[in-house]
Amino acid sequence: MDPLVCFPDPLPIELQKVLAQSGFPFVGVSSAEAVERLEPEDGWAGAVISAVEDREAAITICQILRKRENPIAPLLLIIDHLQLSTLMTNEDLFDDFCVAPLVTDEIEARLTHLLWRTGRGKEHDIIVYGPLALNLETYQAVIGGKPLDLTFMEYELLRFLAAHPGKVFTREVLLSRVWGYEYFGGARTVDVHIRRLRAKLGEEHANLIDTVRSVGYRFGRTRWSA
Secondary structure (H helix, E strand, O other): OOOEEEEOOOOOHHHHHHHHHHOOOEEEOOOHHHHHHOOOOOOOOEEEEEOOOOHHHHHHHHHHHHHOOOOOOOEEEEEOHHHOHHHHHOHHHOOEEEEOOOOHHHHHHHHHHHHHHOOOOOOOOEEEEOOEEEEOOOOEEEEOOEEOOOOHHHHHHHHHHHOOOOOEEEHHHHHHHHHOOOOOOOOHHHHHHHHHHHHHHOOOOHHHEEEEOOOEEEEOOOOOOO
8 A cells, every 4th residue: 555644753652563564554744835745646545643752843844734635545643631622613624533542552553543534545344432542453452542451252342332423222133143043151141241341431431321111222312312
């Protein structure tokens, strides 16, 4: 695939390692002039802009990339937790973001998803929902930038729910679809695994899985949700 254009140059060592381990070719730039001068014949595949060390310069580069005759997309913005307010006033300048410290699995999942959406990358089995990223090929999961240590069935349950956001499933349906028709465990099995998943997602993200009273469980929200 074509390389990603990345700012700043040189990239922070952490970001260099993550991109290299994820298999994404990249070119570091320190100015808008370098973006134009080093651009491949077929254009940049996308951009990864780190605002961790110099927020103002990073936002300026994002603005330049978006205002070009052929705006560069997708654009992944890297920030630290103290810069979250930056997102509110600059949301038109990026397509997704990650919060440092970086996690290889999350960067790979989010970039793969973004590049696939724009037709610049190779499609992989990836599910991304808000802070959650699931790699269906490697059975890895990341929430809010932190890897999740899941058992096989916990992963399978989370994968199934995340693949159908907003849809309500009864315990019986979850038993048959996740555990299989030959599984003879009771509905309590589902409740136990949901409770463990919520605990591992953490207090901040446990509400990704809703209990629908007298029905079952739902992952995420639909536009009809209160």
